[in-house]
């Protein structure tokens with residue numbers, strides 16, 4: 001097991017290049033199961049969630065060829081099972097997309113309840129409601145979801161909550177179904193649009209992705225394709241906040257500025273200078289940070305996946321800020337870690353009240369989940385002294401080469417191996 005040792009105080013400067021989007025990649029890789037040919041997928045991030053989902057496809061019989069460090073070719077034609085490996089699938093959220101993809105391709109899927117970050121209960125009732133509307137039946141047995149259909153038929157589905165996962169899964173199941181499916185109250189995140197573009201490049205007929213009504217006209221076949229994944233909105237946002245937290249000046253390259261608007265707006269409200277270019281964004285801070293209130297919302301609102309990182313910035317801003325977490329019941333577990341570094345925060349249900357302090361101080365902290373881990377790195381980068389961030393396996397689920405990218409910006413960050421304790425055996 002490794003940890004990061006970070007000495008704070010260095011101003012981040014220079015350039016960083018953003019990798020492909022985690023939440024698009026882990027939808028698009030299983031979507032390749034639906035193809036009747038070879039899918040060449042470019043701009044794939046080198047993160048552990050991607051290696052897990054790719055390995056699951058490989059174990060099911062897909063031929064997977066690495067072309068270069070960010071390009072894979074997937075040929076799904078030799079997949080011989082509808083059952084996904086429990087060991088790998090249980091750790092990642094993206095494994096739930098195997099349900100939609102296998103169902104859409106083989107009318108049958110058996111996949112464990114998904115893993116991912118622990119925000120309390122993360123139900124999949126809307127996914128199952130969507131599958132049922134398309135004519136599938138399902139049973140939940142021993143933590144496994146078994147979903148099957150004679151023939152999937154297009155349907156009209158209204159989502160009771162705006163769900164990224166349910167929207168993706170219904171698209172995957174409906175794309176080869178008979179007839180037209182309409183998803184109302186669909187999620188609008190950039191990775192939904194990316195998935196629809198990927199499938200359309202294979203010959204699917206999906207319209208309206210990026211709005212809250214998506215229409216999917218079922219097709220009989222899907223071709224192979226070549227497709228490049230969009231840049232990661234949340235990775236970009238993380239470096240934007242890190243630049244601001246360290247009074248830095250960073251050019252963040254390979255981004256889609258439109259996807260970053262909600263983050264840009266909040267940074268500007270706090271007094272940070274943000275300049276947009278065609279496919280890059282510069283973040284510069286010289287003065288103090290102003291307080292600011294944040295409410296997380298589905299896209300195009302402020303992303304919940306940026307909530308822990310922005311909390312670090314608010315913890316060193318002038319005045320009292322409030323964060324309202326409207327997506328997840330329990331996404332403030334990291335606050336106790338941040339308080340160890342001197343942040344003054346009180347949590348009441350889905351509200352966090354943050355009294356800005358003059359500075360944070362180094363402490364040993366844990367990454368309680370993926371974005372919480374990114375937040376701990378940012379906190380350590382702007383704190384006085386040397387901090388240690390443990391449980392970095394969570395961070396590696398979603399950030400490619402994070403220590404190298406930060407080091408190139410001038411951060412003092414090192415990865416250190418933690419030796420496993422040797423437990424003496426009683427004789």
Ligand SMILES: CC(=O)N[C@H]1[C@@H](OP(=O)(O)OP(=O)(O)OC[C@H]2O[C@@H](n3ccc(=O)[nH]c3=O)[C@H](O)[C@@H]2O)O[C@H](CO)[C@@H](O)[C@@H]1O
Nearest residue numbers: 023093094122123124125126127161162163164165327328
């Ligand atoms: C792999 C991936 O893309 N993960 C993202 C995805 O997670 P995920 O797809 O799990 O999140 P959803 O958009 O589905 O969840 C949003 C809300 O809907 C609720 N809900 C969801 C499904 C359901 O069947 N029933 C239900 O009640 C959830 O409890 C939550 O309160 O979107 C989240 C919200 O942007 C992000 O934080 C995650 O990073």
Ligand SMILES: C=C(OP(=O)(O)O)C(=O)O
Nearest residue numbers: 093094116117305370371
């Ligand atoms: C919550 C996240 O991921 P997952 O849904 O994969 O746990 C995230 O990317 O911030």
